[in-house]
Amino acid sequence: MSSAFLGFPTPPPRAPYATGHLRGDQSFPEAAHTALDDTQQRRNLGKATATIRGKRDQVADELPDWEELRSAGSALKADVLARLPELLERFEREVTERGGVVHWARDADEANEIVTRLVADKDSDEVLKVKSMATQEIGLNEHLGSAGISPVETDLAELIVQLGADRPSHILVPAIHRNRAEIRDIFLREMPGVDPNLDDDPVRLAEEARKYLRSKFMSTRVAISGANFGVADTGTLSVVESEGNGRMCLTMPETLITVMGIEKLVPSFTDLEVFLQLLPRSSTGERMNPYTSMWTGVTEGDGPEEFHLVLLDNGRSATLADGVGREALQCIRCSACLNVCPVYERTGGKAYGSTYPGPIGAVLTPQLAGMHESRDDPNASLPYASSLCGACYDVCPVKIDIPSLLVELRHQHVEQSRYTAEAAMMRASSLAMSSAKRFTKAQRASRLGRVLGGADGRISALPPPLNAWTSARDLPAPPKRTFREWWDSEDGREAVRAARREAERGES
Amino acid sequence: MNARDVVLGRVRDALAAAPPEPVTVPREYRGGRESSGEQRLELLVDRLGEYRADVYRCSVAETASTVAEALGDARLVAVPGGLDASWTEEFTGRVEVDSAESPVRWLEDVDGVVTSSAVTCAETGTVFLDAAGDQGRRALTLVPDLHVCVVDLSSVVLGVPEAVGRLDPVRPTTMISGPSATSDIELDRVEGVHGPRTLRVVVRVDG
Numbered sequence: 001m002s003s004a005f006l007g008f009p010t011p012p013p014r015a016p017y018a019t020g021h022l023r024g025d026q027s028f029p030e031a032a033h034t035a036l037d038d039t040q041q042r043r044n045l046g047k048a049t050a051t052i053r054g055k056r057d058q059v060a061d062e063l064p065d066w067e068e069l070r071s072a073g074s075a076l077k078a079d080v081l082a083r084l085p086e087l088l089e090r091f092e093r094e095v096t097e098r099g100g101v102v103h104w105a106r107d108a109d110e111a112n113e114i115v116t117r118l119v120a121d122k123d124s125d126e127v128l129k130v131k132s133m134a135t136q137e138i139g140l141n142e143h144l145g146s147a148g149i150s151p152v153e154t155d156l157a158e159l160i161v162q163l164g165a166d167r168p169s170h171i172l173v174p175a176i177h178r179n180r181a182e183i184r185d186i187f188l189r190e191m192p193g194v195d196p197n198l199d200d201d202p203v204r205l206a207e208e209a210r211k212y213l214r215s216k217f218m219s220t221r222v223a224i225s226g227a228n229f230g231v232a233d234t235g236t237l238s239v240v241e242s243e244g245n246g247r248m249c250l251t252m253p254e255t256l257i258t259v260m261g262i263e264k265l266v267p268s269f270t271d272l273e274v275f276l277q278l279l280p281r282s283s284t285g286e287r288m289n290p291y292t293s294m295w296t297g298v299t300e301g302d303g304p305e306e307f308h309l310v311l312l313d314n315g316r317s318a319t320l321a322d323g324v325g326r327e328a329l330q331c332i333r334c335s336a337c338l339n340v341c342p343v344y345e346r347t348g349g350k351a352y353g354s355t356y357p358g359p360i361g362a363v364l365t366p367q368l369a370g371m372h373e374s375r376d377d378p379n380a381s382l383p384y385a386s387s388l389c390g391a392c393y394d395v396c397p398v399k400i401d402i403p404s405l406l407v408e409l410r411h412q413h414v415e416q417s418r419y420t421a422e423a424a425m426m427r428a429s430s431l432a433m434s435s436a437k438r439f440t441k442a443q444r445a446s447r448l449g450r451v452l453g454g455a456d457g458r459i460s461a462l463p464p465p466l467n468a469w470t471s472a473r474d475l476p477a478p479p480k481r482t483f484r485e486w487w488d489s490e491d492g493r494e495a496v497r498a499a500r501r502e503a504e505r506g507e508s
Numbered sequence: 509m510n511a512r513d514v515v516l517g518r519v520r521d522a523l524a525a526a527p528p529e530p531v532t533v534p535r536e537y538r539g540g541r542e543s544s545g546e547q548r549l550e551l552l553v554d555r556l557g558e559y560r561a562d563v564y565r566c567s568v569a570e571t572a573s574t575v576a577e578a579l580g581d582a583r584l585v586a587v588p589g590g591l592d593a594s595w596t597e598e599f600t601g602r603v604e605v606d607s608a609e610s611p612v613r614w615l616e617d618v619d620g621v622v623t624s625s626a627v628t629c630a631e632t633g634t635v636f637l638d639a640a641g642d643q644g645r646r647a648l649t650l651v652p653d654l655h656v657c658v659v660d661l662s663s664v665v666l667g668v669p670e671a672v673g674r675l676d677p678v679r680p681t682t683m684i685s686g687p688s689a690t691s692d693i694e695l696d697r698v699e700g701v702h703g704p705r706t707l708r709v710v711v712r713v714d715g
Contacts, residue, residue: 011525012518048695068537075533082528084519098678104511156701157692173692180693202693206701213702218613234677244650244688244703251646252612262515269677273669274537276683284691287555288632291703292683293646299680301608302645317518323526 015315022369024353055285077330094235098297108138132226315368337392383409539669555633559686582619590641620654660715
């Protein structure tokens with residue numbers, strides 16, 4: 001080591017415990033129970049994920065260099081994380097030189113305050129919003145509301161969620177849990193100026209949303225967006241979308257405010273050639289999404305006169321400090337891992353309690369916001385919200401090894417917490433297994449578990465603390481006899497003799 | 509310390525706590541591919557069709573008649589200031605030139621818009637507009653309900669890397685793949701929630 005010792009670095013802080021939407025108020029198993037009872041949602045999600053899954057497979061298979069693109073995407077994102085300080089400074093310089101104003105936010109509160117101040121400075125009490133994970137993560141809408149500013153979501157699905165006072169259930173199609181009849185009812189109830197004879201034809205529903213939002217686009221002077229990519233070497237920002245509401249928000253108002261996580265950089269403009277192939281195919285299963293906008297600072301006579309960029313930490317630097325877990329910061333938010341996840345498909349996104357649901361959310365959320373601040377932190381249940389089947393790793397366009405990260409987080413959780421059922425069981429089994437006599441005794445004792453098994457021989461509820469395990473899983477009841485008891489018994493000996501006869505016949 | 513220094517300091521601390529390996533980016537994916545005009549044309553027409561965009565093939569000499577046909581029964585049409593005026597010569601309705609000084613609202617009364625394009629990717633059916641004089645400001649191709657876009661086959665490339673390589677990064681750029689669409693209601697595709705509901709691409713095969 002040649003570098004000078006500068007003292008121990010302080011671990012960067014996580015996202016604040018109670019601000020924004022990085023923690024639910026229920027553990028995953030509790031929330032999942034409620035979700036599993038919602039048959040409408042399960043039906044809708046089943047149909048949606050199966051459809052998108054099929055389309056994604058088709059368009060990914062179409063590219064003979066898909067694996068090479070994945071490798072390049074993964075390496076590019078790893079490179080960004082490895083060189084983040086230098087790339088962030090370059091990006092800031094480029095944006096500033098092209099007429100943008102860069103703000104930095106340590107956490108959700110600081111980002112919310114910056115945005116709210118910028119909107120208030122424009123004497124605006126209404127802002128347009130294009131769907132953005134970052135602003136949802138920090139709870140910006142709620143914060144603006146408390147300052148007397150109304151945020152208007154312009155993505156159709158986000159609008160449905162907002163008008164329904166609901167929460168999103170999917171990253172990409174946030175209102176997928178709603179059917180057309182429910183959407184019609186929400187519009188009739190909540191959308192000003194809606195046609196009272198509205199039926200539930202999707203074309204008519206989209207038309208009403210278009211009418212309502214058009215008037216907003218023509219009159220609102222400030223818009224807020226997220227960003228899919230920020231290009232370090234040119235200061236270019238990019239938003240990928242379908243409906244045109246993104247283009248509207250990015251070009252019509254006088255002032256544009258973009259909130260972007262510090263990990264969303266790509267090194268150079270050319271690198272967009274990789275991500276513009278990976279993202280649409282992984283996310284909606286399209287060769288390309290209908291609209292992508294790219295802008296660098298401000299351009300006279302075209303689009304907003306003022307551009308503000310808020311660079312958000314909110315736990316990202318803490319995630320970066322974990323040499324293993326930092327891989328989750330490569331995520332480009334395509335949602336492919338949600339669509340292949342058997343757990344997500346049945347529970348839906350709300351059960352995860354975070355803006356980031358599904359397999360990637362189960363890795364990212366506990367890292368951004370922590371999972372051990374209290375004994376029953378809901379985020380501590382997220383690394384267990386997976387069957388570790390590996391499908392999410394197979395589809396991830398930037399090759400994030402989500403199953404291994406989940407196992408690592410389970411390990412960290414057990415290490416950090418002295419209270420988990422898993423930790424208690426592991427301690428008990430290591431004691432039992434350290435001596436043959438104790439092991440035999442323990443096996444006999446486990447037979448007592450049979451009384452807990454139902455008629456189907458399955459245990460669905462154990463007493464505390466073991467209920468932490470059975471609250472989300474059934475456990476087979478222990479067998480009547482231990483293996484050693486069977487080996488020593490008459491039918492055990494007979495089975496061994498029969499096997500031997502069988503083997504001898506086979507040889508002769 | 510200000511927020512900037514704090515965040516950058518945290519990022520440096522994080523990397524010091526777990527120093528990353530230097531990364532070499534593998535670039536084995538396809539790029540710089542050569543292709544024939546017929547190959548690109550066939551691919552582009554197929555992709556645009558799948559997006560439910562209408563495609564018109566013509567020669568440079570037939571531009572005016574084809575543009576007029578693509579504009580259909582539009583009455584008032586807006587064009588960017590740098591567009592070749594001969595392109596709309598055979599259109600019988602009114603043609604107005606858009607400019608940065610006109611309020612965006614006037615575009616609401618416009619039935620359609622005619623523009624050129626910067627580059628087009630055949631494999632994904634994507635037209636790139638870069639706000640040059642013959643493409644206009646971004647709002648022009650966004651607010652009216654019909655967009656007629658003229659694409660020269662010589663500006664069509666096979667793949668995304670070839671297209672991105674032809675762009676000027678600092679120009680405001682819009683990539684268009686079919687008309688505006690949403691699948692938010694039970695995954696039923698509906699055209700035109702906010703942007704143009706109809707996209708007509710005029711491909712000049714000898715241009």
